[in-house]
Amino acid sequence: MSANKRYGMSIDIDKCNGCGACMMACAVENNIPPAPEAANDRRGVTWIRVYKVDNHLAYPERRTAFVPVLCQQCGHDTPCVHVCPQQAVDVDPETGIVGQMPERCLGCRYCMVACPYHARYFNWWDPKWPAGMEKTLNPDVAPRMRGVVEKCNFCHGRWHAAQQKAAAAGQREIDAADYVPACVEACPTGALRFGDLSDSSTEVAQDAQRPESFRLLEKIGTEPKIHYRSRRDWVREIASAPRPEGKDGLRG
């Protein structure tokens, strides 16, 4: 048995141009259906969602940054895990990935209430694809039914495939190059990096140590494994609690 991994991600906000390629790649990889007509930004399903964040100032002082938010894979006191009444959420000790079993989920949405990052999504509608488009579904991921909660699992299908490949080759460890989540692979700017945080030689582990690195709501104490970084002071402030003033004029 190899040493346990602690998979995590580092996100360079100064590189993210908010193009949304990660969101598209994620939806394609994980068989997330297109939104029904009535869906909006509060009822959509986007395992990774790029938020447009600003410095709360008006034109021309306004500055914008794009912040991709996915499941933060909390490593301590994981809020969603211990609230689920029927063990549909768990942390894989081997990878540190917070898993969601949609086939076990009752749809009570308690985990969504528990998650401070709003990284969990409920299937408000039956999943529907335009006629013929179901042919483009990824065979490695089962589509979910209406009425269950789902979220990012660092592309579990890909991890599984990498494991199978390693097993077929008689190796105990997977090759790091074989396991990269779809969003990281798709990011055209190289803002997203993925790897084992417990291995100090990986890029992500080094990114996490940088002085401009931060995590969202670190003080809550859930030890998230997504490390953001920015050289802009105002961007690093998004890590902390909300500030009520100057919230007018937000889009959407």
Add this chain to the structure above:
Amino acid sequence: MASVDKEFITRGLRRSSTGRFLLWILPWVALLVFGLYSAGLCLVKGLNQTNMDNRFAFGLWIFLDLTVIALGAGAFFTGFLLYILKIDELRSVINSAVVIGLVCYSGAVTVLAVDVGQPLRSWFTFWYPNVHSMLTEVTFCISCYLTVLLIEYLPIVLRNRKLHDVPSFLVFEHELHKLIYVLAGVGTFLSFFHQGSLGGLYGVLRGRPFAFREGLAVWPSTFFLFILSAAAVGPSFILLTTWLVEKLSRKRLVRPTVFRRLARISGLLLAVYVLAKAVDTLVWINRTSPGTGFQAWQYYSWKPFGTWILFAEIVVFGLLPALVMLTPRLRAHTGWLVTAAAMACCGVALNRFVMTVQTLALPTLSFDPYLSYYPSWQEVGTFLAVVAYGVLVYSFSFRYFNLFPEERELRLEAAAQEEEELALAGRY
């Protein structure tokens, strides 16, 4: 019009004619049908029929469920006072309390079944229970306690005049009655536990610093606050409903001393609760919340939920009714009593509202917007079905079962007094 169902009405009690009764239940039946249609839509088409969303994952239903279960606490708490603490005066309201408890709990469970995305998987909680989850505790205790309530309700049904004629029912009822102390004990234990778990539901939310509370042992402080507040308003709600039934049926059902007793108990507990809540709030403002990086003042700078809501919850709808109910001079007036009881009930509803709705409306991430939510008509309709169902069950129970054991006695006393007055009038 003569009552066709006269045979079923408890001997010695006066009930309205069948026609009047049908007229009374008709609008409630209509409401029930509408509500069932709304619930049906949510079940068939899915929860997209509601206005809940990923951020407002809990809505009207959870808020009202929590409220209803707190108000229904009168059932267990009256049982506890009567059977365990032997406050015999409360025997005159225990049956009514059991019916109210049953209505509240079964209604809440039904709404919960509509509220979950996959109701057919409800049993998973029993099959794959996560013992660390407050919701597992809630589910187990509520379903067990609902069973207890059903068993407690059975003797009330079986004592119906017509059913009493069946000998085996009589025996069964008698046997059940022997169990009542055990049931009261079990019910009390379960109730204490799930009222607490419902509070724990929010108190454990580390990711929602507005709701998160530090705790004693494995339970956050909200666990105990919910028990206290439920125990405090349970008697108030019994008082309120009994008074309401008296007004609606234009009958005296219990002696005024019972009202005063209920109010005193309620007031006492409410005072303790307000104290505990105040201490908890201070600890939260000064320690718990800042510890998570959130300054408590900021929660109250998102309009319309200013500090007024905290003041309303603790002082206006907590301390004030407690003082009224604890002041003997005010307690002597039914008007004051009922007002205070209603205020106490509102206070608990407000507390549950704050815990559910305000918690979800407040942003957690710095770039979150502050959100609002209005329930859809399907959500409102589904809840109205529960209200209608409750009124109907209570109406039928009131008509056919003896919910207030003192009613006949009071009626005879009143008749005697009237006669006496008539006689006096005749003499002079």
Add this chain to the structure above:
Amino acid sequence: MTTTRRNLLKFVGGGAAGALLTPAPWRLITDTALWSENWPGIPRPARGEIRARFTHCTLCPAGCAVRARCVNGQPVSLAGVKPHPISHGALCPWGIAGHHLPYHPARVRQGPVKEALAAVSRAITQRGAGERVAVLDLRPGRTVSWTYRRAMAAIDDGLYLAPRQPAYAIDLTAAKTVVSFGAPLFDGWGTPGNVFAARANFRLVQIEPVETRTAALADVWLPIRPGTETAMAAALAGEITIAEAARETGVEEQAISAVKEAIGNSPAVVLAADPGSPLMSLNAKLRALGRTVVARRESPVPDAWKKAAPSTEMAAVPDKAIRVLLIDESLPGGYVPWQDIQPKLAPNAVVVVFSSSSEGYARHAQYVLPAPVYPEMAEDIGPAIDTVAAVFRIAAPLIAPVVPVVNPGELVARIAGLPQTDPLRDRADAIHKAGRGSLLSYADGKSTSMKEVTADDFWKTLNQGGCWMDDTGKKAAPAGLGKFGRSGTCPTAHDLPLAVVVAEARRGGLESPLMSKLERESNLRMTANRVALSPADARSNGIENGGRCVLETACGRLSVVAMIDAGVPAGVVEVAGGPRMADLCGANQRARVVRA
């Protein structure tokens, strides 16, 4: 032992109790969970042989190399090709979901092909003197563009119309300072992979009125008054004083001098949102020509193709001159506003559009013929603005067309009576004959000199995942950047109070239904039916956030949803691009927003 009722009951009871001790009933309970997982109506993804196939994305001129993961030949996901020297494995969100386009519910699925052909041939034979037959090619520079030009040369008075193609390419790798006048450098300009690979080595000065994605990541963003770009350019060129420019543009003097200094000291390049803009000629002043702005070279074409019609711009066509207009809108590209086309049409003109979308010219044409979509058709891709060396790459079809489609190139060739050959193969052979450059194969990442490749192998590799790249010859200065001069700078006072700024360039054509993730489900990108206003303008017009309103220009009205954003300057309305918006605004950049 006799069978009594009691015994039977005992047996059944015992059996039931015993069964509880076996795993069977418990297993059954668990299995019902699996049953509820396979809810009816949820599609099951097909399983089968998984294989990677290569192609190129045709959704924009970047033509990024694509690696498609296919199950039984059906693409299920697309990714970039990492070792590609230009696209560097990057894809934009549209490219990532390109394989959904054939199944788009709004796709044009049928069209009156016979009627259209009959009407066209009738019009060609019956047209009067001076009446022209024209092809409008929205994506010039492709091999099929050559087909159109040859076809129009074969027809009397044939006319090949196309938006102006820049005669230059930009070498970002050679620039240390990039001054962009609203060019969406990080959001659709050039080849994404190429831009981001070069990003670390240049400083970006973005000059535009609103903070777009590019401005947000620029090293310096100069928020300029809309329509005053020329004044800024004049200041940078030293034609007016910095103080004058500052007054006109609203940008601080210091900021302008800093930019002026930077471009004087380092290899710089000036980019404009419109590649044909006179602003581009500022590059001549910066001595950028031949260094960062270089002459474009085209890949070789067969000698037989040299008899081809020249490219004409729409504006150069006399009014009412076009009798037959064939529009190739099969690939999303530069949209020519309809109000620029309409005056050129004869009163009895026949307009045929090849398109998969009903949003663009399909709204104006008599005949809409269903065109193939990516990745259904073999096609090459025109040159990208940031590709210096000539390249030739084919978008090999990954699937057969899912609806009956018309191949626009073949149809136009047929109308003109051109010989029926495969122009892509002819072109490939011509390139092979020239013997220059090298062939990169994606499957193994190997680059081979063209001298060592046979014509058949070349063709095979092009179709199975590969691209031809010309030798990087000596950089030459481009011709035809025009002369820079000040003309019509400030928009004159007008009764329409708001300047229209396209904050989100949207290509026309179909997009994956999954784009809802970036639009409605996250508001990350502006949808075509939205506009953004400053709080002040919204207030003065009584417009609420998210409220319905009408966008009015001199050309028409459009119902839109307004968003209020303190990041939008007063006097500006931000819109997303697209054919409808282009028809509405066109060159006319003033508008008014009123409550619906």
